[in-house]
Amino acid sequence: MTTEAEIIARIHRRLGSAGGRFVRLGIGDDAAILRPSRGAELLVTCDPFLEGVHFLREKHRADVVGYKALARATSDIAAMGGVPRCFLLGLALPETHAGKWLDGFLAGMRRAARRFGMVLAGGDTSKHRQILVQITVLGEIAAGKAILRSGARLGDLIYVSGRLGEAQLGLEVILRGRDGKRGWRGLLRKHLHPEPRLALGQWLAAKRLASAMIDVSDGLSTDLGHVCEASGAGARVFSEKIPQVRVPEDLRRRGVDPQKLALDGGEDYELLFTVPRRMARRLPTSYRGVLLTAIGEITRGGEIVLIERDGRVAALRPHGWDPFRAV
Amino acid sequence: MTTEAEIIARIHRRLGSAGGRFVRLGIGDDAAILRPSRGAELLVTCDPFLEGVHFLREKHRADVVGYKALARATSDIAAMGGVPRCFLLGLALPETHAGKWLDGFLAGMRRAARRFGMVLAGGDTSKHRQILVQITVLGEIAAGKAILRSGARLGDLIYVSGRLGEAQLGLEVILRGRDGKRGWRGLLRKHLHPEPRLALGQWLAAKRLASAMIDVSDGLSTDLGHVCEASGAGARVFSEKIPQVRVPEDLRRRGVDPQKLALDGGEDYELLFTVPRRMARRLPTSYRGVLLTAIGEITRGGEIVLIERDGRVAALRPHGWDPFRAV
Numbered sequence: 001m002t003t004e005a006e007i008i009a010r011i012h013r014r015l016g017s018a019g020g021r022f023v024r025l026g027i028g029d030d031a032a033i034l035r036p037s038r039g040a041e042l043l044v045t046c047d048p049f050l051e052g053v054h055f056l057r058e059k060h061r062a063d064v065v066g067y068k069a070l071a072r073a074t075s076d077i078a079a080m081g082g083v084p085r086c087f088l089l090g091l092a093l094p095e096t097h098a099g100k101w102l103d104g105f106l107a108g109m110r111r112a113a114r115r116f117g118m119v120l121a122g123g124d125t126s127k128h129r130q131i132l133v134q135i136t137v138l139g140e141i142a143a144g145k146a147i148l149r150s151g152a153r154l155g156d157l158i159y160v161s162g163r164l165g166e167a168q169l170g171l172e173v174i175l176r177g178r179d180g181k182r183g184w185r186g187l188l189r190k191h192l193h194p195e196p197r198l199a200l201g202q203w204l205a206a207k208r209l210a211s212a213m214i215d216v217s218d219g220l221s222t223d224l225g226h227v228c229e230a231s232g233a234g235a236r237v238f239s240e241k242i243p244q245v246r247v248p249e250d251l252r253r254r255g256v257d258p259q260k261l262a263l264d265g266g267e268d269y270e271l272l273f274t275v276p277r278r279m280a281r282r283l284p285t286s287y288r289g290v291l292l293t294a295i296g297e298i299t300r301g302g303e304i305v306l307i308e309r310d311g312r313v314a315a316l317r318p319h320g321w322d323p324f325r326a327v
Numbered sequence: 328m329t330t331e332a333e334i335i336a337r338i339h340r341r342l343g344s345a346g347g348r349f350v351r352l353g354i355g356d357d358a359a360i361l362r363p364s365r366g367a368e369l370l371v372t373c374d375p376f377l378e379g380v381h382f383l384r385e386k387h388r389a390d391v392v393g394y395k396a397l398a399r400a401t402s403d404i405a406a407m408g409g410v411p412r413c414f415l416l417g418l419a420l421p422e423t424h425a426g427k428w429l430d431g432f433l434a435g436m437r438r439a440a441r442r443f444g445m446v447l448a449g450g451d452t453s454k455h456r457q458i459l460v461q462i463t464v465l466g467e468i469a470a471g472k473a474i475l476r477s478g479a480r481l482g483d484l485i486y487v488s489g490r491l492g493e494a495q496l497g498l499e500v501i502l503r504g505r506d507g508k509r510g511w512r513g514l515l516r517k518h519l520h521p522e523p524r525l526a527l528g529q530w531l532a533a534k535r536l537a538s539a540m541i542d543v544s545d546g547l548s549t550d551l552g553h554v555c556e557a558s559g560a561g562a563r564v565f566s567e568k569i570p571q572v573r574v575p576e577d578l579r580r581r582g583v584d585p586q587k588l589a590l591d592g593g594e595d596y597e598l599l600f601t602v603p604r605r606m607a608r609r610l611p612t613s614y615r616g617v618l619l620t621a622i623g624e625i626t627r628g629g630e631i632v633l634i635e636r637d638g639r640v641a642a643l644r645p646h647g648w649d650p651f652r653a654v
Contacts, residue, residue, distance in 0.1 A: 004650055076358045080360070092375060134375065134417050
């Protein structure tokens, strides 16, 4: 029979609890003790990753669950322009999953932690019929440099990083049972191993290039809505400018529409940000290999419209992921 | 149909997101922005509160769930001697519970937040068949003043606050369906509305009176084990000195044993701490109305023993709450 102490020991062994400058005391006490850097503000965010809601036990390998749980939470720090420092892991799981599955999960999480430069600082475990993960991420940023959702102003250009809809395409491939198809592994990459745009976010914050920012976690149509609402503004987006996922012909014929994926697909974890027009010339077409594309501009009023190739104008309604709408 | 935005708006309305000195930016962006106080260290802890594991939907009212979820997480800050500042709320619930139940939950949580001097700084919501709560609490303490589990030394006296076993007695009363019995409401208080010992913890830390500290969340036999293990020490506890819960005769006859409740009962959220012998005379018998009792002393080696009234000596094994042992 597994005890909580054994599980915590396993987590400690696999994920470590490196001290370091920021984390003065990691897992093993009632609370972690952190030492914020002088002159920095602290960023903190939490994100659930629940079986049956955010992942499927039968479709997603343990290491993918571990990697992705941490990556998506860390993306919120990227969206502020911050540097992630450490995280807490809240984990509930069935006893059947406290051995090999847990090891795989921790291996994936360790890979993400190393990649993003974070250490485990604490957490909690429980027994539950389902696998429930809750991640709290703490990061830092120089005081006053964080990029909020609320800073978009009339005339600012709207940018996105990368291509939109890739993560949703990966999910479609899995749900259609096509993930074994030869040559299609690559289509799953963004769904299984999303990459928080940390370097890009930090660069935009340090150079004060972006006036507002959010990560595309729920889908462009929903997340642009969040920026506009917080900024008290509207937006005009040009359909043909949106860098869309490339969808294999086979799937297009079966009704998988790249534009719909790009507008409403969630989990890309790309950055959506606005740039004052006078700064736009300082923005390269890509940053460290990640495409940067202007897709529209901020307008007066609260309306968000999509301008189609043929000039038609339609309201862009939030049809991205909503945990309370999804079935 | 409820949307995530509606739920977040409801949380915002009921719990507010007061700014204040510590929380520069609360809920509504990708991450919260906090401003740590100069010279302070940051304390952070997370705690799940899951239906079917930590509470029962049919037995615990919504406001109790809200209050208790925050109280128990905050107790970890008390156990370090810190001052709680803000919290993040991770909440998953069925759509049926997104209205009246949610309001009750938020009312209980608001009461706890005000009582403990905290504000909501962020969080996340999802839809789930079960009610799943995850709380992250952030607090502060003057650098170097936190009281760890690992500081107990040979000869230190072991103290507890309050009476042990009261929370477990309340749970027994509920599980036996006796919570409607006249005059027995008071027996439920500690189970339903535990009180993190914040003032006591802060006083012990500020005066540097305690060498080690933990909160009694899993039960004395388990939590004293954590202190001894972290400190590389053993302990000798005197049975007759333990301030035990008072159990009604009616329940005693039915086998509810006060000593067992005091040793193994969880959720009291009292403080268990060690005090160097030379400091013990500075400790009053109560602090702000909370009883302080010396129950034993720290010994060499890893063994923890209980000395009974008649002089018999028995090993005190961890029989407190373990989420992976409980059924």
